[in-house]
Structures are given as C-alpha cells and as structure tokens.
Amino acid sequence: xxxxxxxxxxxxxxxxxxxxxxxxxxxxxxxxxxxxxxxxxxxxxxxxxxxxxxxxxxxxxxxxxxxxxxxxxxxxxxxxxxxxxxxxxxxxxxxxxxxxxxxxxxxxxxxxxxxxxxxxxxxxxxxxxxxxxxxxxxxxxxxxxxxxxxxxxxxxxxxxxxxxxxxxxxxxxxxxxxxxxxxxxxxxxxxxxxxxxxxxxxxxxxxxxxxxxxxxxxxxxxxxxxxxxxxxxxxxxxxxxxxxxxxxxxxxxxxxxxxxxxxxxxxxxxxxxxxxxxxxxxxxxxxxxxxxxxxxxxxxxxxxxxxxxxxxxxxxxxxxxxxxxxxxxxxxxxxxxxxxxxxxxxxxxxxxxxxxxxxxxxxxxxxxxxxxxxxxxxxxxxxxxxxxxxxxxx
Amino acid sequence: xxxxxxxxxxxxxxxxxxxxxxxxxxxxxxxxxxxxxxxxxxxxxxxxxxxxxxxxxxxxxxxxxxxxxxxxxxxxxxxxxxxxxxxxxxxxxxxxxxxxxxxxxxxxxxxxxxxxxxxxxxxxxxxxxxxxxxxxxxxxxxxxxxxxxxxxxxxxxxxxxxxxxxxxxxxxxxxxxxxxxxxxxxxxxxxxxxxxxxxxxxxxxxxxxxxxxxxxxxxxxxxxxxxxxxxxxxxxxxxxxxxxxxxxxx
Ligand SMILES: Nc1ncnc2c1ncn2[C@@H]1O[C@H](COP(=O)(O)OP(=O)(O)OP(=O)(O)O)[C@@H](O)[C@H]1O
Ligand SMILES: [Mg+2]
Numbered sequence: 001x002x003x004x005x006x007x008x009x010x011x012x013x014x015x016x017x018x019x020x021x022x023x024x025x026x027x028x029x030x031x032x033x034x035x036x037x038x039x040x041x042x043x044x045x046x047x048x049x050x051x052x053x054x055x056x057x058x059x060x061x062x063x064x065x066x067x068x069x070x071x072x073x074x075x076x077x078x079x080x081x082x083x084x085x086x087x088x089x090x091x092x093x094x095x096x097x098x099x100x101x102x103x104x105x106x107x108x109x110x111x112x113x114x115x116x117x118x119x120x121x122x123x124x125x126x127x128x129x130x131x132x133x134x135x136x137x138x139x140x141x142x143x144x145x146x147x148x149x150x151x152x153x154x155x156x157x158x159x160x161x162x163x164x165x166x167x168x169x170x171x172x173x174x175x176x177x178x179x180x181x182x183x184x185x186x187x188x189x190x191x192x193x194x195x196x197x198x199x200x201x202x203x204x205x206x207x208x209x210x211x212x213x214x215x216x217x218x219x220x221x222x223x224x225x226x227x228x229x230x231x232x233x234x235x236x237x238x239x240x241x242x243x244x245x246x247x248x249x250x251x252x253x254x255x256x257x258x259x260x261x262x263x264x265x266x267x268x269x270x271x272x273x274x275x276x277x278x279x280x281x282x283x284x285x286x287x288x289x290x291x292x293x294x295x296x297x298x299x300x301x302x303x304x305x306x307x308x309x310x311x312x313x314x315x316x317x318x319x320x321x322x323x324x325x326x327x328x329x330x331x332x333x334x335x336x337x338x339x340x341x342x343x344x345x346x347x348x349x350x351x352x353x354x355x356x357x358x359x360x361x362x363x364x365x366x367x368x369x370x371x372x373x374x375x376x377x378x379x380x381x382x383x384x385x386x387x388x389x390x391x392x393x394x
Numbered sequence: 395x396x397x398x399x400x401x402x403x404x405x406x407x408x409x410x411x412x413x414x415x416x417x418x419x420x421x422x423x424x425x426x427x428x429x430x431x432x433x434x435x436x437x438x439x440x441x442x443x444x445x446x447x448x449x450x451x452x453x454x455x456x457x458x459x460x461x462x463x464x465x466x467x468x469x470x471x472x473x474x475x476x477x478x479x480x481x482x483x484x485x486x487x488x489x490x491x492x493x494x495x496x497x498x499x500x501x502x503x504x505x506x507x508x509x510x511x512x513x514x515x516x517x518x519x520x521x522x523x524x525x526x527x528x529x530x531x532x533x534x535x536x537x538x539x540x541x542x543x544x545x546x547x548x549x550x551x552x553x554x555x556x557x558x559x560x561x562x563x564x565x566x567x568x569x570x571x572x573x574x575x576x577x578x579x580x581x582x583x584x585x586x587x588x589x590x591x592x593x594x595x596x597x598x599x600x601x602x603x604x605x606x607x608x609x610x611x612x613x614x615x616x617x618x619x620x621x622x623x624x625x626x627x628x629x630x631x632x633x634x635x636x637x638x639x640x641x642x643x644x
Contacts, residue, residue: 001515005514005515228514231513231514231515231516232501232502232513232514232516233510233513233514233516235491235494235498235501235502236502236513238491238493238494239491239494239502242491242492242493243489243490243491243492245452245473245485245489246485246489246490246491247502248472248473248474248477249450249473249477249482249483250477250502250503250508250558250562251474251477251478251505251508251562252474252508253474253508253509254474256509256510257510260510
C-alpha cells in the first residue's frame with residue numbers, strides 16, 4: 001500500500017525535478033572528488049557543503065509549503081522544528097567527540113565540564129547511538145508539533161493568531177536554549193564536531209556523502225509530498241485552505257487533517273535541520289530566531305507557494321542570492337530580503353513557479369481557443385480561462 | 395431519557411440564541427417530518443440562517459432542544475459529527491472548493507470514510523465513479539466536470555453545491571437561498587430538482603423568491619424576529635395579516 005501510494009499519480013514536472021536532484025546527488029560528489037582541481041568540471045571543496053546547505057533549506061521550505069501552501073496554516077515557527085532536528089543531530093555529534101575535547105573528558109562534552117557538571121543529564125542518554133539520534137530527529141519536532149497543533153487546532157486558532165503563537169513558540173525555545181542550565185551548550189551551542197558514523201566530518205569524502213544524502217532526502221521528500229498532496233487527503237487540505245467551514249460541513253474533522261500535515265511537516269523540517277548541522281559544523285540557539293522562520297516563508301513565497309517545486313527553487317535562489325549579496329554588502333541583506341518579499345507580493349503573488357505555470361496554462365488555453373475558432377477543435381472552449389487564486393491565508 | 399423522543403426528522407423546541415444581547419432566535423419551535431419538503435420564508439435578519447447554524451452545530455443555542463432523526467441531540471455535537479449523521483447544508487453564499495475541479499468537488503463530498511488515512515490511501519472505485527457521474531448528470535455539470543469550480547457561473551456554483559449535498563447522501567438537506575442569482579429558467583429547474591430530491595429525503599429550503607416557493611407548492615413556515623409567525627400552505631401564509639405586515643408588505 002505504501003509503495004503503491006508513493007509511486008502513483010505524480011505530475012511530470014515533479015518527477016523531472018526529483019530526477020534533477022538525484023542527478024546532482026551523484027554528479028556533484030563526482031565532480032568534487034574525481035576531477036582535478038584546475039578542471040572546469042571541478043566543484044571546489046568549499047562549495048559542496050554550501051550547496052548541501054541550500055538543499056537543507058529547500059527541504060525546510062518544502063515542509064513549510066505543505067502546511068502553508070496546501071493547508072493555509074501560515075507557520076512562522078518552522079525554524080524551531082529545523083533547529084530541534086539540528087540539536088538532536090548535534091548531540092549525537094558531540095558524543096562522538098569522546099575524549100578528544102579540550103578537557104579530554106571521555107564522558108562529558110566540554111561545555112558540561114566547564115559548567116562543573118559531574119554526569120551526563122538523563123536526556124543526553126542514547127545520543128551516542130546514531131539510530132537513537134536519528135529517531136529523535138523525527139520524534140522531537142514531531143511531538144512538539146503534535147502537542148502544539150493538538151491544542152491550537154482543537155481550539156480553532158487560525159490565521160494571524162496561529163502565526164503569532166508559532167512565533168512565540170520559536171522565541172520561547174530560543175530563550176530556553178540560550179540558558180546554560182538547559183544542558184545544550186547555551187549561547188555557543190554545539191560545535192567542534194569530529195566524526196559522523198566513524199568518518200572524519202571534515203574530509204571531502206564525508207562532505208560529498210553528506211551532500212548526496214541531503215539531495216537524496218530532498219528527492220524522496222518531494223515524491224512523498226507529491227503523493228500526499230495529490231491524494232484525496234491532499235485535496236481535503238486544499239479544501240481546508242480555501243473553504244474551511246465547507247470542509248467541516250462535509251463531515252471532515254478539520255483539526256485532525258491539520259494536525260497530521262503539521263506533524264509530518266515538522267518532522268521533515270527536523271530532517272532538514274539534522275542534515276544541515278554536520279555540513280555547517282555548528283548548531284546554536286540563533287537557529288531558533290523568529291527571523292529565521294520568517295525567511296523560510298519568504299523563500300516559499302518567492303518560489304511559489306502551493307506548488308511543490310516553488311519552495312525548492314525559492315530556497316535555493318534566495319540563499320544563493322544571499323551568499324553573493326552578503327559578501328558584497330553584508331549590512332543590507334535584510335533590507336534586500338524585505339524588498340524582495342514586497343516585490344514578490346506585489347508583482348508575483350504566485351511566486352516564480354506559480355507564475356510560469358499560469359503562463360503556460362494560459363498559452364495552452366489560448367491555443368485551444370484559436371484552434372476552436374478555426375473550427376478544428378472538437379471540444380468547445382471553456383467560458384473562462386485560468387486557474388483560481390488560492391485564497392490568502394487570513 | 396426516552397430512546398425515541400419524537401417521530402420527526404428534525405425537532406426544534408423553544409430554541410433561543412443571542413448575539414451580544416441581540417436575540418437572533420426567540421423560543422423557536424419547528425418540526426419537519428421524514429420525507430417532507432419544507433419552505434421557509436421571512437424578512438432579512440429573521441434568523442433563518444441562524445437556525446441552520448444551530449442545526450448544523452456551527453452555533454450553540456442558549457436554550458432549547460434540537461433533535462434529529464428521533465432522538466439524536468444535536469446540541470452536543472460538532473459540525474463534522476452532524477454532517478456524518480446525515481445533515482447536509484448549502485450555504486447562503488455558494489461555497490464550493492474553487493481551486494478544485496467540479497469532479498474533485500464531488501469526490502470530496504462523497505459519503506465515504508473521512509479520516510486522515512482513509513483519504514490518504516483512497517482510490518476512486520468504479521462504484522464511486524459511477525455515483526459521481528450520476529450526480530454530474532443530475533446537476534447538469536457533466537460537460538464541465540474538468541473545469542475549476544472558480545470558473546463556473548453563479549448559478550452553476552449553486553448547482554454544484556447542491557450536487558455536493560447529494561454526494562453526501564444526507565437524510566436531511568438544509569438549503570439556504572438556492573436560487574439567488576439564477577435566471578428564471580434556472581430557478582424553475584432548481585424547484586424541480588429539489589422536489590425530486592425530496593422524494594427520497596427531507597429538505598428544508600430557505601428562499602426569498604416567492605415565485606420559486608409557489609413552484610415548490612409545499613408547506614411554508616414564515617419566520618420573523620427569531621420565531622414562527624405563521625405556518626401552512628403558501629396561500630394561507632401569504633394571506634396572514636401578520637405575514638403581510640412583517641414581510642410581504644414591506
Ligand atoms: N455570529 C453572529 N454574530 C452576531 N450576530 C449574528 C450572528 N449570526 C447572525 N447574527 C444576527 O442575527 C440576526 C439573524 O441573522 P440571520 O442571518 O439568521 O438572518 P436571515 O433570516 O438568514 O436573513 P437573510 O434573509 O438576510 O439571510 C441578524 O440580525 C444577524 O445580524
Ligand atoms: Mg440568511
């Protein structure tokens with residue numbers, strides 16, 4: 001049933017993008033490891049984790065789009081799920097350092113030695129095992145989303161109010177993780193990682209493998225998301241987005257519908273965070289900053305919300321732009337981002353992908369109409385043209 | 395409590411509800427029999443839509459009893475539960491899923507399991523396909539089945555919404571102003587359609603269009619200021635001096 005579910009009913013463009021991502025998963029590592037440094041095909045070492053980072057962001061944006069683009073839940077707290085996944089992975093990586101830390105304590109990470117702690121807090125138990133950490137990458141964000149969503153959706157908190165409490169959630173976590181007593185490295189977070197699954201985390205081969213894993217995960221997530229949104233459940237989600245009360249009066253439990261996608265989306269965000277941390281080498285409370293979550297919304301809007309490819313393209317483009325822009329004018333990036341968001345809202349309300357798709361559709365309709373005029377088409381042209389606007393998430 | 399409280403499909407007794415001190419329904423009592431088609435008229439603000447909100451679980455009454463199908467107490471249930479019990483509702487403002495095709499609108503409305511996993515793994519069966527095609531024919535939208543609902547005319551949206559109600563296979567249909575924005579021809583077709591639907595289930599229709607109400611030719615209830623003003627045949631009700639004063643004469 002599961003494979004049947006995953007293999008069915010994909011749009012061609014989804015499959016093409018998934019194939020492109022898979023191609024990148026193979027070609028980028030090859031071009032990095034097997035080509036000589038001077039070659040035009042060579043991908044320099046420093047670009048591999050950078051591109052890996054973009055793909056993590058793309059996965060995060062895809063996760064957000066499932067709730068925002070398809071179900072109308074404007075979460076301004078997805079950065080929190082990303083960061084929690086990142087911390088779970090960071091804890092595993094910390095435990096791999098072993099006695100190689102500055103204080104050479106075989107049991108405790110450096111920051112705990114520094115705080116004069118004598119033993120590992122209970123909630124660090126198990127994180128020396130990769131499988132356990134991987135499980136927590138899914139469970140912790142998933143559980144938080146489930147509990148949060150259970151209360152929010154049952155009490156029918158929607159629209160701006162929901163967005164505000166998601167911001168409050170990530171902000172509260174930001175403050176909590178800043179505290180040293182929490183046992184997550186406080187302000188400095190978790191860093192100085194050495195190995196992952198026994199491989200040196202700095203080695204080009206490891207970085208190539210991390211890139212390939214990220215790309216593979218993104219491609220899988222895209223196929224999964226496509227199977228979800230094209231199922232009847234996905235159609236119900238769009239129904240909730242556009243006419244929530246109609247969905248209720250048809251007998252659907254809107255709160256359960258929302259809760260499921262919100263939880264799944266948080267888990268996807270957690271995976272993105274877990275892949276991000278070994279590639280950037282650090283996780284700190286800054287990842288919980290409310291502004292981070294807002295940036296994800298901007299990438300998604302720029303790429304085109306309510307399309308699956310849009311958030312991926314948006315995340316990659318905007319972050320590529322950010323890398324270039326911040327190198328030239330670091331202090332103006334936030335203004336540029338704000339301007340980009342306003343410009344998108346005003347001129348490209350459907351985002352890049354949404355606009356391109358609309359253009360293609362209109363052209364097809366026009367051709368059909370022209371053909372009909374010439375008396376060649378058998379089917380009558382429809383009275384009106386174009387796809388409907390998704391209603392704004394109020 | 396008695397297992398069977400009433401023999402009616404819908405039974406409202408002494409129902410009141412206030413919004414910020416304004417009494418939208420005032421000790422309203424109202425009964426619909428199984429298989430009945432009932433028309434409701436009344437001036438703007440009489441509480442017609444509010445009554446439907448109460449029946450479908452959108453609004454909770456301050457007092458009074460609401461029973462469906464004999465003994466099911468509707469005041470303790472929410473919208474989804476009530477819909478699953480078999481009450482379908484057409485809104486005053488046509489509400490369809492604009493970014494879905496006509497076909498998908500009907501598929502979503504179909505009376506099938508509505509849980510997360512049932513919908514996630516749902517496959518269109520031959521039976522469901524046949525049912526949707528049948529409804530498409532009934533509401534005359536077969537030619538437009540692949541068009542987005544947003545691109546339908548106002549009247550067609552009203553019909554699609556009625557089609558969605560049929561797909562739900564309810565025992566009771568609440569239809570709020572179905573012919574608003576329709577041409578005369580569409581209006582009389584809608585009257586025929588509703589009469590046809592009422593052969594197999596109970597229907598409550600709210601409408602301002604008196605010609606349409608006459609076409610229906612059924613028992614009429616006139617509401618005003620949140621309670622029943624008069625009830626009976628259309629001729630009886632429209633000759634009632636209170637009805638003329640409150641509604642028809644204005
Ligand atoms: N949720 C609400 N909050 C406040 N007031 C409400 C609410 N719902 C209805 N009302 C008020 O209750 C009264 C009855 O409204 P209702 O919509 O039931 O009238 P109606 O008979 O359907 O009228 P119309 O023919 O115009 O549709 C109106 O004065 C309306 O403003
Ligand atoms: Mg009304």
